Amino acid sequence: GIQVEQSPPDLILQEGANSTLRCNFSDSVNNLQWFHQNPWGQLINLFYIPSGTKQNGRLSATTVATERYSLLYISSSQTTDSGVYFCAVYGGATNKLIFGTGTLLAVQP
Amino acid sequence: EPEVTQTPSHQVTQMGQEVILRCVPISNHLYFYWYRQILGQKVEFLVSFYNNEISEKSEIFDDQFSVERPDGSNFTLKIRSTKLEDSAMYFCATSLGSACFGPGTRLTVT
Numbered sequence: 001g002i003q004v005e006q007s008p009p010d011l012i013l014q015e016g017a018n019s020t021l022r023c024n025f026s027d028s029v030n031n032l033q034w035f036h037q038n039p040w041g042q043l044i045n046l047f048y049i050p051s052g053t054k055q056n057g058r059l060s061a062t063t064v065a066t067e068r069y070s071l072l073y074i075s076s077s078q079t080t081d082s083g084v085y086f087c088a089v090y091g092g093a094t095n096k097l098i099f100g101t102g103t104l105l106a107v108q109p
Numbered sequence: 110e111p112e113v114t115q116t117p118s119h120q121v122t123q124m125g126q127e128v129i130l131r132c133v134p135i136s137n138h139l140y141f142y143w144y145r146q147i148l149g150q151k152v153e154f155l156v157s158f159y160n161n162e163i164s165e166k167s168e169i170f171d172d173q174f175s176v177e178r179p180d181g182s183n184f185t186l187k188i189r190s191t192k193l194e195d196s197a198m199y200f201c202a203t204s205l206g207s208a209c210f211g212p213g214t215r216l217t218v219t
Contacts, residue, residue, distance in 0.1 A: 033207055041146075048206065095140055095204070099144075099151050
């Protein structure tokens, strides 16, 4: 099956800093989503992005499907950005989401 | 904005007991899913459900698990005889394109 790897596994930032999170996948995918898991465990849908670039406030995402990666950019980070960021892909003939390993982000005041 | 809801938010049960986790999907969504996340680990697929039947299931989804839509709207996950290793957060998700996740049910098996 498709393997989804994320980097870095952990990241500590000072408030106001920018960061880039990466998601690599091992095969062609039909679609890709980015999620933020907040400290209460909820999975918040950030982007549904099979290709191209999307922006939502301080967050933006780019997926280059032909090169099998996606990037999530966080600018001017805030403490509320802390949590785990997951990318997840739909691949092949399946309609299920396959989750990556996650990036644990801690934003310090 | 429509959202997926789940009940209960937290369930504590004794090993060997049956539990039923409930989900109310977004009404016009066609695909329904259950995922689980053991504490500190990644989110794992359990089962997908489309057109009132299971379309795909993982190796985790063995004979002690079952899913159904008892009344055409709710979507349930039943664990027949819980084990300690079933302790996890269980997420329901529904999809019409992008997947929307419910807030989860934290299951603790003692």
